Amino acid sequence: MTVEKIQIDTLVVGAGQAGVAMSEHLGKLGVPHLVVERKRIAEAWRTARWDSLVANGPAWHDRFPGMEFPGLDPDAFASKEQVAEYFEAYARKINAPIRTGVEVQNVQRNAARPGFTVQTSIGVIEARHLVVATGPFQCPVIPPIAGEITGVTQIHSAQYRNPGQLADGAVLVVGAGSSGVQIADELQRAGKQVYLSVGAHDRPPRSYRNRDFCWWLGVLGDWDAEAMQPGKEHVTIAVSGARGGETIDFRRLAQQGMTLVGLTRAIDGGVVSFAENLAENIARGDENYLALLDAADAYIARNGLDLPLEPEARQMLPDPVCVTQPILELDLHAAGVSTIIWATGYSVDYSWLQVDAFKDNGKPQHQRGVSSEPGVYFVGLPWQSRRGSAFIWGVWHDAKHIADHIVKQRSYLAYRDAGQRQADAEQSIISLIQPASLMGVR
Structure with missing residues (x-):
């Protein structure tokens, strides 16, 4: 293998969405x-997802300003392959200097230089x-409580591909x-018995009154929030x-046949224990959901928008038995659980x-x-400058700030200081005079 030595003003590590965005802005500014990438452009979208x-x-929202998704309805949701192909095409469009592998x-x-x-x-x-454009999704985390359980396969969601890869069983x-x-939804629809451990979460509507939640967070200013709300760090x-x-x-998922359980606390001898907080977690998710509906209604009224009413959005299914009478312990073998997926x-x-x-906890300072x-x-960190930093368009704007810096x-x-500029000017004058001197002109 040929060993190279390269000198460059700016090196970008990573050619995912953050690296491609960074290259565009650096290129525009000369x-x-x-950009170096150890695998392929947008590799994580290809091989680290199900x-x-x-x-x-x-698609109208999750893209860079300079290019739409080709052949895709703006209101559709791009597949992971389409996202990867989008970034490859974008890199070609801007002639990004990317070296893969x-x-x-x-x-x-460097010392003294x-x-x-x-x-x-x-x-x-x-x-x-x-x-550093390597993104936040580098090392899948399985908590220490996992341990080894005889007869039960444990994988991280990064290793999950489809229902067919899993053994028979719940x-x-x-x-x-x-x-x-x-x-969990995909597995349940494929005929699996699924237990879903539900912790604290926000639950925005996918759309409300004919607008996607991405639009609502935009007009309501939520994408521009510069700091996470206290206590929301693990939500x-x-x-x-x-x-x-x-x-x-979550109530609909339970109605479909899924069993909801609370936050997973511990695993001991093949028995999993859950916190008594399932109903509380569901209720707080509802509060988040309804708060966005309220804010959207107020925005529509304030601005006189003609958007259709959607009263059914506020209707809630009754709490299922698994919420009113929560399971606090689950014997995995007795329940026929053959796989745990740690998301x-x-x-x-x-x-x-x-x-x-870096800070003491190892996170970037x-x-x-x-x-x-x-x-x-x-570039590419969650909450790097605002809530929207985690989205594709947010990365693009964060990269612009870095390039400007x-x-x-x-x-x-x-x-160069005044003395150096004077010396340069004198040297230029000498350079102009010397040729005449050599010809004997005095």
Whole structure:
């Protein structure tokens, strides 16, 4: 293998949506840069998601401003393959300088000179600025309570592909955010007996009064919220674009035959214990749902919009037995559970990044993506600048801020003081005079 040494002003690590957005803005501003990706462009959309996954926002919303999804109804929800192909096509459109198959192994700040030395699988890259665009979904997290259970297969939602991969028997899905609830629903529709462990969650309507919830969060200003509400740090969002988009309704899932249980607390000898908070979690999800309906109604009235009434949106199914008489313990073997799917989120791994840009908990220390380590930037983080940062369009706007900051720093680095400018001017004059002197002119 050929070992290279590359020098570049800005190196972007990762060619998913964050890396492609970063390349567009850097390119427009004339910043020499290189994007490296260890696999393929938007690889996580291709191989780290289940087969039937679609985007959680409609195509008119979950895209970059410069290109629509080709051949897709704006109100439809793009499949994971369409999303990956979109970013590939976008990279071609902007002529992004992306090199795939390049793994970054180590980054260190240079001593007594500017920039960073980056060790990669193809050699050394010297860069003045470094943008980390690896995203928040790097390392699947299975909580320590899992342990080993004889006769029960345990996987993370990142490893789930389709119902056919699972052994015969019932399934316990732990986590009722978008991933967990969509996987549980798919398994139940495929004929599996499913237990769904429901923790704290927000439950927005998929649409209300002929507008998608993405539109409502936009006009109500919620996408621009700059900080998470206190106490909401561990609250997931249950929303789905599956089957054309639908509101997640846990009572409806129970009516279909799914068994709801509370937050998973512990597993001991094949017996799972659940918190006594299922009804409370469902009720708080309802409060979140109804609060958005109230805000939407008020906005319509305030602005005199002609949008159809939807009184049925406020109708609730009765609480199922599994909510009124919750199961607090489940013997997995007695219940015939052969698989546990942990839809419990991800952590990040920045062990390759040997710079002073992290808090004590290992998370990036930054202001809108500008890290505490000069020259190091992050893009693609949840709540990087606002609530919308987690969405495709939000990443694009965050990347613009980072690119602008890099350009500003480049202008400072290009500054020469008055003495140096005077010396340069004198040298220019000498250069002009010397040719005449050589010809004997005095």
